Amino acid sequence: MPVQHIDNDAAFQLSFNDAGSSLVVIDFFATWCGPCHAIAPVFEELSNQYEGVVFLKVDVDKCFETKTIYGVRAMPTFLFIRNETTLHKIQGAKAEELRNKVHELSLDSSANGSSSESSVGIPGMVDLLSQVNISQLTCLNESDDHTVKYIFEENSDLYLESDCDPELLISVEFNQNIKLHSLKLVAPHDFGPKTLRLFINQPHNMDFDSARDGKPIQEFSLTKDDISENGLINLRFVKFQNVHNLTIFIPDNQGDEETTKIEKLTLIGKTVATTNMSEFKRVAGKEGESH
Structure with missing residues (x-):
């Protein structure tokens, strides 16, 4: 699924809500950040490879409220979210870890049918x-x-x-x-x-x-x-x-x-x-x- 470029907080909320129960991978970046530019092609590549995953690219200088809510303090930061629950966080331009985690969690989505009831047996938890x-x-x-x-x-x-x-x-x-x-x-x-x-x-x-x-x-x-x-x-x-x-x-x-x-x-x-x-x-x- 192509990367969605987010440049304001309202747009983020709309895209996030539209994702439903799909796995959402968020790239928090800044235009002045060298490592952000270095890993951008990897994020783009993954978005074309995993059709069932939603990829959001959030400019932290334009989405200050979103950045604050998710506690983002370093760029780039990647968050993996499903059913409104944060599953994993990567700080830094770690291409191999990013690839591995997208692959792992996309498989979990397929196996679990993107259900909101997790393996702990309590809906939403x-x-x-x-x-x-x-x-x-x-x-x-x-x-x-x-x-x-x-x-x-x-x-x-x-x-x-x-x-x-x-x-x-x-x-x-x-x-x-x-x-x-x-x-x-x-x-x-x-x-x-x-x-x-x-x-x-x-x-x-x-x-x-x-x-x-x-x-x-x-x-x-x-x-x-x-x-x-x-x-x-x-x-x-x-x-x-x-x-x-x-x-x-x-x-x-x-x-x-x-x-x-x-x-x-x-x-x-x-x-x-x-x-x-x-x-x-x-x-x-x-x-x-x-x-």
């Missing part, structure tokens, strides 16, 4: 793994051999385990602000978490004292069913509408064991940038003005 900044992921009191990164990997033999006592304090940073709907936490029945205390948008990583004494945004007393493969921990969604970091404090486990173990954590929700642009007040200038 997705697994937010692509939004987790793995390089900033931390956990206090993790074992040297069983670290926090394992709970986001598919290998069933890997797991997170606490070190010298049952407590775990996990800090998760997101690549962009998200709306968190629910959690899936899979763990062994005896070693799995019992109490779960959640904090959001902390200015810095918490320590155990502040996690014990602080007031969480929500707290759970989990059952063994909650931490099974079919378990789902529903959050008070209204309290998790603009989350840029999540802290999970686990003080104990189901069987009062010496250590706590978690096999897998799935964060379910969607990105804040899915909100329709008509719901935003203008951040500067008048409609149609360049910035």
Whole structure:
């Protein structure tokens, strides 16, 4: 599908709405940006290759509101969006990564029939793994051999385990602000978490004292069913509408064991940038003005 060149915020919204449930790839560029010009032929080539994908080329100096809503700070930036949910983000003129991601997500579109119900089984919600900044992921009191990164990997033999006592304090940073709907936490029945205390948008990583004494945004007393493969921990969604970091404090486990173990954590929700642009007040200038 040929590239659509967008030079104002209203045009972006029209093109974005017309895309429906198709995969949308957005190239945020600037006319003065050398790398933007270098990768432009690749973006054009891909648009001619993938008929079912919508390619939008957005001039950031003419679409200031769109750039702001999607948190674009570097050019070029490529966003991949389907059903109003941001699936992936690339910063920089990375041609090979761009080609690979378009190919991968276009196959997902075909396999899923562009359905709004994702593999997590909740309409409009997705697994937010692509939004987790793995390089900033931390956990206090993790074992040297069983670290926090394992709970986001598919290998069933890997797991997170606490070190010298049952407590775990996990800090998760997101690549962009998200709306968190629910959690899936899979763990062994005896070693799995019992109490779960959640904090959001902390200015810095918490320590155990502040996690014990602080007031969480929500707290759970989990059952063994909650931490099974079919378990789902529903959050008070209204309290998790603009989350840029999540802290999970686990003080104990189901069987009062010496250590706590978690096999897998799935964060379910969607990105804040899915909100329709008509719901935003203008951040500067008048409609149609360049910035």
